[in-house]
Amino acid sequence: MRQQNLESGFKGIMYWRSIALAVLLTCLPISAITAVYLYVGNQHMINQYQQRNEEALVDTARQVDEQFTQLVHYALNMVVKPHFKPSLSDMDFVSNIEETNELFNTLNLVENADPLVDQVYLYIKKQNKIMEPDLGLRTLDQAQDALNFNKLMEGDSDMFWVHDLERPFNKERSSHALVMRLPFNGHTPYGAIVIYIDPSKLHVIRNSENLSFLLDDQGHIIGESGMSRNMPKAMSAILEQLKLPQNAQHTNHLRMKVPVDQDVLLVNTVQFEKMQQNWTYVSGTPQSNIIAPTKPYTHIILICFAFALAASLGASWFASKSMYRPIRKMLNIVGGDQSKQNSRYNELDYIEHEWKQYRFSHDTLQNQWKRSLPSIREAYINQFLSGQASHLTEPEYVVKLQEMELDITHKHFSAMVLQQHTHGEDRAPLTENDQHLLTYAALNVIQELAEDISAYMHPINFFDGSFGVILIVPDSHTADEQMHRMKLLCDQIIRALRDTLRMSATIVLGGPSSTWTDVPHILEQAKRALHYRSFDAGSQLLEADTVLSQKNDWIDYPLELEQDFIHALNLGLQRDALRSLSRFVTSLQAGGGSEWHVHHGLMRLITSVHRSMLQAGLNPYQVYNFSNLQEQMSLLRDPKACVDWFQREIIGPYLEQLTKNFSSSMKSLVENVLEQIEQNGMQDLSLDVMAMEAGVSASQLSKAFKQMTGTNYIDYLTTFRMNRCKELLLTTDLRIHEIAEAAGYQPPYFNRMFKKLEGITPGQYRQQGIGK
Template structure:
């Protein structure tokens, strides 16, 4: 938002303008004076230093070219392919190798711009190969002497600053001679000759001279390596080069930079040495001092003009800056006004902004209070997810940080859980129905939350919706284990008393172990809930402590197998009421002394498995009969005996008996019942399934299936059971020997003894002695 024109400017604006004028103009004036009197010399020194740095970089650039040339020469001298086989090489017949050799010369020349040409001289073959003229024989005697003289030098690699090319007599070249083979000073069979490109060398050196200055290159003998620059308009440049060269050669100059006066003008001379390939070159550059300090002189004048201009601009900027400083104040005021239905006429913008800011702080505090009030709900949701194990990917530190965000400090704390299970809803005499279990659980969770809030600060109550509640405690590490146990035990006693008095129900409470790790608490809660299965069914209210909890090695419990068989038989006969009566007796047998809920559940699971097998034997589709329900899972959710009996009656037995009665008509059942009576009367005869099937005029398979589905056992097992009963009767009422009884029952004596012991757990002799004593 820009400030509208014509806006009234108060005292704040004029104060700001005065301050900005002082801040802007006075420093500019001081800086201008300092720059003019002090900065000029400093700038001159920096310009000269920059000039020297530029020369140094240029010399280094040229030295890099020479280093590249040196590396090329050394590789060439010791190249294994350049052996003495070149002496016998036929350059015409071995055209391919010749072509590759000439191509390598071309690549060598192109790799370094200082190389103007490459030639290979072979003494015995009297051949000269070059990248410019191909290969040829040396015709002239002068050329042969010249080339052979190159091989007579003692050094393997050396410079020749005035070498004539064979076939040319008018031009001398600077060249590098590399004798072959490399590393031998005598008896060389040939040599490489690398000619320098004089024009390229001149150009490279002259680039280092600026303006009216000169630059040249001399060797260790003081001879020019670059062509002296001549100009018809200024002949003194050549004289200047000679004078500088003489000064460097005659005097022992230690510094690489010195001043040199020549014809009324001062020059700054810089020189440096480059040692490559056995040669010692000196690079010299002479630049007029007037040319170097020219920028400083012009800069000094420019500083004065800039200072005056800066002062003027400072005044304008002061006015502009004052407006800009005032703009934020106006924009902030307008921002507050835009959120209000009416504009304020407050003249003092600062006072207005202050009032509005205080109002915003009040609104912010109100919002912070609302957020703080919502934190408990967010914390409840987080803890529910965490304790259910849904945040298993989080680390300890991540969980602690998250709880800190939710206003709980769980760092360096200890943790514990308590689980309570309510029992006896069926004993309330109809006061509560099964549908009221969630309401009862809600009331129980409120009771324990109220009791915990009186003694502990960080407590979370979990409503499991199944007559059980859990409590998660965050405890201070300074409290000892004994003190924590005392607090939790007192809390458990108070909760049991409150539930007994208010809800008229029994309670089992399990207290977990005290843990130092927050991330382990979901597992601790799960283990604590599992411990509820070990409650004593004969005790109304119980307290279990996981710190002292252990499964006692009770003596082996008697499993009511006989009742189990009777229940199966009643179910198979379709006697629902009888089966339910027997199931109640079965539970009472399981609830013997020192029995726990887990033991009762295990026994009922065994009974469910037996009934499950019986139903399958009757060829009943379990999935269709029970609509895909997981029977074992439903049974595990029940804890009250009455609930378990009702579940067996209405969820398991009744649907099966209803289906069974629909499958078989009454006539077939009557026939099978009469057959069973006949079998009991004829048990001492040699009876068989086929015999009775023929008598009833039906197939043996149909009779076997009907017998099993109606009575729950197959024909053979029934015959064996009846004969065992007959054997028991004969053992107790007669003095017949075992062999005689076996013959009467149509069994082998050994088979009868084995079957009898399997059924009764005793041999026939032991059974007779036991009942004789009775």
């Protein structure tokens, strides 16, 4: 599931972060360079334009200043002429037509002398009349007009500027005028010359591409360009900006950017002093008009930027894939999780989490491995000893055991099999628990003693009262010296077990060998040699090679003692059976038999008992547990234990079953028949006659006889007679036909019967007996 998640193409936060970082690193510089280039280029152009515009503005302001200066100078020259004498206040202009005409001519001359002059009015306060070449002599009929002109006589200045003086009889035209009171520099003015200017004649109006206008110190617009009249919102915005405190502090030059609609006005202002007032010349240009010539180049730059951005995005994608590849590889290693498919899935956090989990699992497993290593090593060596890893070679075993922290290079290997004598003639059998405790204690003793020779010990418990030990010692000694050291170690073990645990033991030593693959064979040889220990309760030390190399001839089997035992057992004679059994075991041991010989003889005796039971009509499988019998018999270590065990496990159950199946009267009849056969067996004895004399049927007596003796009457009688005939053949000089007639047989039949039973003729049997 986790691997499928990784292969599904799902990407986490880190993937998108890597893409974002790659895009940022590649696209941001291009975007920044392009934006900076465009912005800086435009700003440079704008700054250059504003600088040039400011220079032009200063020049234009100078020209405007010169216009007004020229106008003032001309007006001053005019007012000092004798035509404008104080007597005009009481003059009758109608009666003095010549003087009146001269005044008109002078005014007309002033109007035409300067293009800036639009109209020139002569105001006579006392008469409330004005004179103008086009209008003539007029009386100010309008009270407001009379009041406005009368206010001109107030104040201390003889020459000043007004912006709201409406023209009488021509109110729609400009109200900006230059006022010069008469007489000039007089104490009591009688009138004034009012020069109305034409704003369209100012130099402000000449540049139609710019928004430009002229302001007095009160913020009144004296003149403006055509664009200014077409952009009232721009005019309002500029005037609001000029009224701001930070802008009002600039007294000479000022640069401003005024947003208007979707454009920006680049505004320059210049102040100059005229007639004791600070006038401001304002000029503004839309920024779009300035950068309009660069638009084709801007389009080219943007197209190049688009191509560069597309290439950068492709490079970013490739770079992000390359940057993400190690993270993806790490995710594939640690594995994914279906639950991580969400927008907050962070690969690095997940890898960190998985790594911590891995480290925790690794440390846990490492600790478990270290704790389990002895058991694993022991299990592996046990598999090797059992032949389950026999396909490996010596170098492969070396590598495997080195992985389990066991170095077997330059080592000698020995096998030791130890059999504890858990019970003897004066000791009761131990329980299984006690047996395990004794084995554990004996292994501890061996381990402590093995440390003295720097040996590694591997124990193998056979769970039959014996265990094996594989000793791995450095090869600093020769094989003979190593064998001598092993014998000394075994002697120490025997003494330690005797002194500490008060137990005797048989130790079989196998090896040493310098090849690890020989160890199973060495151990098996030691286990085989253990069966050839002397059958007594004493401690013994055997060398496997020596024991197995000796010829172990089979000892004479006490067949007659076996028959005596079976006969007594069939008759229910327990004491006679025990005596025969004791003599049987003693005979096996006295003949030089080892433990294996004694056990084998006892197994043969048990087989004879079973055969006798079957012949007697009893089922041995209902009486004995064969698997337990063999296992228990393998633990017998001395004659008394054998007799006791045989009495408890074999004789007792057999006699108990025999007692259940036979009555005492029938048993007496069979014993009487056996006694008759013993005394008169060579004569003609009829089972029918004996049954009639006993008062029972022949079939009942025959069945009881077979159950107690294990054979039928005819076979038993034949065997008895043949045994007597063999005694006569060996102990007398009677001829064969005489012996046959003594047994009640015809000589030819006797010869055939004897050869059938013994495998040889009577004559050959006699010759063999004489030869022995």
